Amino acid sequence: MKSAHALNMGAPTPGALSASDPAALLAAVLQANAGTANTRLKQVMDALIRHLHALALEVDLSPAELDQALDFLVRVGQASGPQKNEGILLADILGLATLVQLRGAREALAQGGTEPALVGPFWRANQPVRACGENIALADTPGAPLHVRGRVLSLTGVPLVDARVETWQASPQGLYENQDPHQQDMNLRGVFLTDGQGRFDFHSVRPAGYPVPVDGPCGELLAAQGRGVMRPAHLHFIVVAAGHKVLATQFFDIEDPHAHKDVVFGAVGSLLRRFEPDGRGGFSLDLELRLERGETVLPHCPLP
Known part of the structure; x- marks a missing residue:
């Protein structure tokens, strides 16, 4: 005579989920999230x-494909370090970072704010x-x-006095100094404070795309997609002023061959x-940075 245990093998358990009912599984997972105390976290999750x-x-995702995706995410974390942040790079190449930045600034943009x-x-x-007026290109920077x-x-249009303007750029060889042992520490980086008219200026060298x-x-993913890997030449800025939202932006060289396929x-x-020729073999760039009023919250800084 078969045991009661053997007779019950394979019998459905009350409340068990069925492979043919993904809606019930989704409902169960959402119910498990229902107790999340932080309302924003609950919404996002x-x-x-x-x-x-x-x-x-x-896409009828297979178990093997799920394993491959999870391994990819693990390796994104493992590939991050003092020279780069692979997680940020992933958000960048998927267009997610640009989408979030532009969505967050839509009210400011409607009023003439800087993109x-x-x-x-x-x-x-x-x-x-x-x-102000100092050169961020340290000695021997070509x-x-x-x-x-x-x-x-x-x-x-009110000038913002003592605003903090951070800038950084790649060298004409297309490398940031933390990537390049031949550059001095903090080369092509600087922080400037605006004067009583909201003005700042600095000298540098014309950057290159990279x-x-x-x-x-992330490189493996780009190769699998058959995509290019270039960024057009640009300068980064983060602008911080009391009583205003932080502006993170970049300005690009329109003459760079990759200007329209970043x-x-x-x-x-x-x-x-356009980086305007100054008639002496150099170039100039004039900028206006307009900030929206609001809470001053700095973005996460990826590198020490």
């Missing part, structure tokens, strides 16, 4: 759960404070001279600028 389940159903751009993976903490002049204003790092999982989708129209 509910949406993430729904979209992940919908993705798996739409934002992604922070990117190469902003460093504790960039050196320099006097390249055509570049003079950058700017003003920081509110949306209504490929995003392709030695990690691998991270950051070179939006108004940020494409």
Whole structure:
């Protein structure tokens, strides 16, 4: 006579989920998230759960493919370090960072604010404070001279005094100094404070375009997609002024051959600028940075 245990083998358990009923599984997972105390976290997790389940159903995701995807995410974390942040790079090449930046600034843009751009993976903490007019290109940095002049204003055109303007750029060889052992520490980086008219200026060298790092999982993904890997030449800025939202943006060289095919989708129209020849073999760039009033919250800095 068979045991009661043997007779029950394979019998459905009350409340058990069925492979033929993904809706019941989704409902159960959403119910498990229902007790999340933080309402914003609950909203985000509910949406993430729904979209992940919908993705798996739409593409009929296999267990092997799920394993491959999870391994990819693990390797993204493992590939991050002092030279780069692979997680930020992933958000960049998927267009997610640009989407979030532009959505977050839509009210400011409607009032003439400066378009934002992604922070990117190469902003460093504790960039050196320099006097206006100083050269951020340290000794032995090759390249055509570049003079950058700017003003920081509110949306209504009021000059913002003592605004903090951080800038950083790649060298004419297409490398940030933390990537390049031949450059001095903090080369082509600086922090400037605006004067009583909201003005700042500094000297540098004309930057060059460069490929995003392709030695990690993001590089594998770009290769699998058959995509280019270049960013057009640009300068980064983060502008901080009391009582205003932080502006993170970039300005791009419109003459760069990759100006209209940025691998991270950051070179939006108004940020494409002409580096004007100064008649002495150098170039100049004049900027106006308009900030929206609001809470001053710095973005996460990816590198020490």
